[in-house]
Amino acid sequence: MSSGRPIATTRSAAGMPTGRLAVWWVIASEIVIFGGLLASYVMYRLAHDAFAEQAAHTNTWIGAFNTFVLLTSSLMAVQAHKAADEGDGPRAARFLQLTAAGGLLFAVVKAFEWTDEIRHGFTITSSTFWSFYYTAAGLHAAHVLAGVVILLIVAASAKRSVELHRVELIGIYWHFVDVVWIFLFPLLYIAK
Template sequence: MSTTVIPYTTEIRPDTGVNNVKLGIWLFLASEIMLFGSLFAGYILLRTGNPEFGAGSGALSVPMATLNTVVLITSSVTMVLAWAAAMEQNFAKFRLYMGCTVMAGAVFLVVKGFEYSAKFEHHLYPSHSTFMAIYFTFTGLHALHVIVGMGYNAYLWIPGSKMFHSNPQQFANRVEASGLFWHFVDLVWIFLFPILYLLPDAAS
């Protein structure tokens, strides 16, 4: 049985100027930008078309969202430090920083879980209002992305790190691709936090 080797996983491809790992992750992120971009466009249209749209923002917890913002920004820092450690071939530091990134993702999800349960206790479901429907759609989709990113980071942290010793350059490229996805997810939150939690009612 023959095995297929994907070319240009470490070396730069002449026609694109980047390796295939980076090209692949950016093509994927382009589709993600279109997905979230369409949701943001929907948010703008629904908000501007409804004077009572923003009434639900007062029901959200700014302190919890602030905590989650701090957690995600910190996780981006530890993610990039894990990538730097992988490039410097410092395995102990890579394990430490990647572990912190995975834990930060878990903390974000736990806080989000508390936030959701508080909403459900007050009978605030997506069917309550347009704002709550958008809130659950945005944050639910975002949380799904956090779970996926956290899962892949956890793979690189423990089982996938075997490649660190066998092919360090390819491993560093994988960490970079994962880091790009993680940064994208965090950047989406940077936009979600002010528009969902801080913007006043559309009527005010």
């Protein structure tokens, strides 16, 4: 697999490794996807007073707990990066698995939160606020779940101490997912 890697991949005329460069471009393309959705949300939120009434029904404590979970998993990801830089693959793998566990916990909490809200009649079609709520948080949750899968794959290779540079790359992505939630949390939960 690695013998088929072209020479092009090993060059770094821009002064940084190819993988890191590409991950930043991925993040650039993600910024505009989330940015477009959140800009639309903010416009509606400011224009319609009904949004504030509906937003009052979201549960700040669950949102805050999930923020805590994601921030902690980010800490684990960056510790994995540090371990990988020190060449300690198995230690990096353990931290990555903890990161993935954080992501899964986030998804489970979200599942319970949504179940509760749907039982109270707040479904995606209830009003435009709830449509945005489920769409934005759902798009973010999809990123979390995709991240968990990639984290576990990278952890498996890091355990054997191969391709350790990947640890940093998945970390950058994971922190980005964290940053998106840092903005979603006040937008959907706090500002009432």
